[in-house]
Amino acid sequence: MSRIIVVTSGKGGVGKTTTTANLGMALAQRGHKVAVIDADFGLRNLDLLLGLENRIVYTAVEVLAGECRLDQALVRDKRQPNLALLPAAQNRTKDAVTPDQMKKLVGALTKAFHFVLIDCPAGIEMGFQNAITPAREAIVVTTPEVAAVRDADRVVGLLEANDVKRMYLVINRLKPAMVEQDMMMSVKDVQDILAIPLLGVVPDDERVVVSTNRGEPLVLGADSTSLAATAFGNIVRRLEGEKVPFLDLNPPPEDFFSRIRRFFQGRKS
Amino acid sequence: MLTELLERIFSRHKKENSRASAKRRLQIVLAHDRTDLSPAVVDKMRQEILEVVSRYVEIDPEESEFSLESDQRTTALIANLPIRKVKDSKSEEANNAGTTNAAAPLNAASEEVLELSMDSTELPVSTELSAEELSVATVLPDPPQTLKPIDRTSDENSTTTPKTPQPSSHENLPPNPPQTP
Numbered sequence: 001m002s003r004i005i006v007v008t009s010g011k012g013g014v015g016k017t018t019t020t021a022n023l024g025m026a027l028a029q030r031g032h033k034v035a036v037i038d039a040d041f042g043l044r045n046l047d048l049l050l051g052l053e054n055r056i057v058y059t060a061v062e063v064l065a066g067e068c069r070l071d072q073a074l075v076r077d078k079r080q081p082n083l084a085l086l087p088a089a090q091n092r093t094k095d096a097v098t099p100d101q102m103k104k105l106v107g108a109l110t111k112a113f114h115f116v117l118i119d120c121p122a123g124i125e126m127g128f129q130n131a132i133t134p135a136r137e138a139i140v141v142t143t144p145e146v147a148a149v150r151d152a153d154r155v156v157g158l159l160e161a162n163d164v165k166r167m168y169l170v171i172n173r174l175k176p177a178m179v180e181q182d183m184m185m186s187v188k189d190v191q192d193i194l195a196i197p198l199l200g201v202v203p204d205d206e207r208v209v210v211s212t213n214r215g216e217p218l219v220l221g222a223d224s225t226s227l228a229a230t231a232f233g234n235i236v237r238r239l240e241g242e243k244v245p246f247l248d249l250n251p252p253p254e255d256f257f258s259r260i261r262r263f264f265q266g267r268k269s
Numbered sequence: 270m271l272t273e274l275l276e277r278i279f280s281r282h283k284k285e286n287s288r289a290s291a292k293r294r295l296q297i298v299l300a301h302d303r304t305d306l307s308p309a310v311v312d313k314m315r316q317e318i319l320e321v322v323s324r325y326v327e328i329d330p331e332e333s334e335f336s337l338e339s340d341q342r343t344t345a346l347i348a349n350l351p352i353r354k355v356k357d358s359k360s361e362e363a364n365n366a367g368t369t370n371a372a373a374p375l376n377a378a379s380e381e382v383l384e385l386s387m388d389s390t391e392l393p394v395s396t397e398l399s400a401e402e403l404s405v406a407t408v409l410p411d412p413p414q415t416l417k418p419i420d421r422t423s424d425e426n427s428t429t430t431p432k433t434p435q436p437s438s439h440e441n442l443p444p445n446p447p448q449t450p
Contacts, residue, residue, distance in 0.1 A: 146291050153299050156342075182286035189292045193299065195342045 002110040006135035010151030012122030015172040020119040021049040022232040025217040028082035035113040038088040039131035040121035051215025061089040094126040099133035106134035137166040143173045144185040168199035176249040200235035300337035327353040
């Protein structure tokens, strides 16, 4: 049976789309047939992060209107044939589709794909409802910041209420050096608060920006050895059920002089 | 510069680091988010609980803590109410009940209070007023009304019983008023 996973967060800008793009690509690389759905009608970006923006002909809206077949709307990735994108319409709003229609779309996709990843829009309104209704599992993405964690908690509650019982936590953009200095919440802090199983920790990485500039997910490009790319790879293996130890993200121990320097500069806490 | 340095050496643990405050603040705000209780309701609940508890024991309103806490996705209402002393009025009232009511067990104290207030002449007004006053008290800072029934009963108590219960039941009064915002 195929797995239908929604990637959601509540707050915007924490890395839902980046996570969807990278997990979709990494799953495809490991031989699964993967469909990624952009559920962010009106503000689509998954196409851009995957570098498929110029190949969109039809979108989910046309499929639902019966103006084209589902496979005509799917954009297959030439770099990784196991991956296909179902784009959202950019000129419509979140009300262009209903939860039932999304369910129908996803149901049709499960006939041809092992994994269906749904990139959820920010917020908890109609677009959120549309994205989570067809899902059986959820990846909740958050960053170690108060606003993101609070919103993630709200989303966890809503997912529970909507019968999406299997939830996993991905903590994105962690800065180990800041955690070390007690200037940022740690993985354990966030986990304590949200209390859902941890699926992965992705360190803050400038190369994520570079990869989005190019439209090449981290796991695909030349940077696939970066720590963030490894983290995404590990998440995929954990999704497959493998037990993978969490990355050691601790920064190399500070040398004596930098510690002295920091002490004199004062702790910014 | 030098004083700053000295300060840092000797008082490093004074200020909570931002990581800890982030976690602490989140835990509090999430407890409220999850229960979906408005601050007014929580405050009303606090007042009512204090009122009930102070019927039995004397509590210290300044030291009392009352908060919602979340752990592992379950939310708990934590009330930390240090007991100054167990009210001896309980036994007094039990004695008192003994005079009016033949078989009165320990918990007769609370029943006694209720009964006495019901005996009072302006009953319907006073009970309704106190109920209303409670909800208003969360907004308006004139809470003494909420305790009126107890106050009256204690007065009536004092008429029927020796002098001793009066101070204790009057000490019992202060816990509430300072608590209300």
